[in-house]
Amino acid sequence: MxxxxxxxxxxxxxxxxxxxxxxxxxxxxxxxxxxxxxxxxxxxxxxxxxxxxxxxxxxxxxxxxxxxxxxxxxxxxxxxxxxxxxxxLPQMETTLQYLNNFMPYFTPFEWDNIVHAGPSNNMLTEFYRYWCLKEAYVKAIGAGLGFGLNRLEFHHNNWTDIYLCIDGIRSDNWRFFIFELENNHLACVAKGHPKEAIESYQVTLTMDSFDEEEYLHAVEFPEPGFISLVVDQLVIQS
Incomplete structure (x- = not known):
């Protein structure tokens, strides 16, 4: 560097x-x-x-x-x-020193992309994108971060057409979308079949079986953007 x-x-x-x-x-x-x-x-x-x-x-x-x-x-x-x-300023961690704390959660492929993304801000953005995707997936299946984030490897084309490999095997059952929000925040949406949720989460779902056409329609349906609200808008006036 x-x-x-x-x-x-x-x-x-x-x-x-x-x-x-x-x-x-x-x-x-x-x-x-x-x-x-x-x-x-x-x-x-x-x-x-x-x-x-x-x-x-x-x-x-x-x-x-x-x-x-x-x-x-x-x-x-x-x-x-x-x-x-x-x-x-007192001695501060460099961006790379900070990120090294998280290296075990990424695959060698992902980590190489992060540390070679360019200047510090670029490395952080790359890190947050990968982390956001991993977190979106484990939340979607109802698991916690103890799932083993290094089992997940994400590939993309300029952060579109994102696909997931689990334990080195490509999964085509999931769609991922990254949204860039205000103030450098990111949000990720993971969409997949309920049958891939962990068992304790599946039993809470009111509907977990679909025919192939219904499933493809839902997973391929375009994702709407986020609407920014203020706190007062969460209270519905009667």
Whole structure:
């Protein structure tokens, strides 16, 4: 892996103009709450509003950059400071070091595709796609992650025409669909015959036998996309 190239890809230069930014007290406190508790006094210690704004934006800039480059949520970011107040990051896992924890769950074919997908973000996306497919299958058959994810190997054509091999044998009874959602999230749908569900799940199904035409119609039927809702839309008003 070319670490020099990856380092250059992580370079960002952002400027934030706060001269016309006049947040309400509620908005200011809301943004302040995004920072870890130990960081907040470093903002509120200033008396003048302009100084407090600079201190807040300076810290938000650091956290936002780390989230943007490394995909680390705000609440998981750790920023340390030298005795002179200079910020620095503690030793962090590289993307490959993080992914190595999951290597036993993939076949050599899948793992090779993941680690050779390109820059860190590409490797993570490739990893999430494979993981999403494996999770969709074991959930569809009613099994848990203890099923043995390395028994499953997925093949695809640019992430379409996806098919599954189980213990090295191709299964043509399943169809898989990957959806790219907002904020870099993925969703996978696995469709197969109920007879392939584990026994404890099959007994809960009200219908587990179909003629061939019914089965093919259901499994080949085009998958609709996802509709994004807010929480309040889940409550039906009478």
């Amino acid at each position: 070319d670490h020099g190239r990856l380092a250059m890809e992580a370079v960002r230069r952002w400027l934030v103009d706060i001269s016309a930014w006049n947040p309400s007290e509620h908005r200011f406190q809301s943004l302040l709450s995004l920072l870890p508790p130990q960081q907040q006094p470093q903002v509120t210690r200033f008396v003048k509003l302009e100084d407090r704004k600079r201190a807040l934006v300076s810290r938000l800039l650091q956290y936002s950059l780390l989230t943007h480059v490394f995909r680390i949520p705000f609440h998981k970011i750790i920023i340390l400071h030298t005795t002179q107040g200079k910020p620095y």
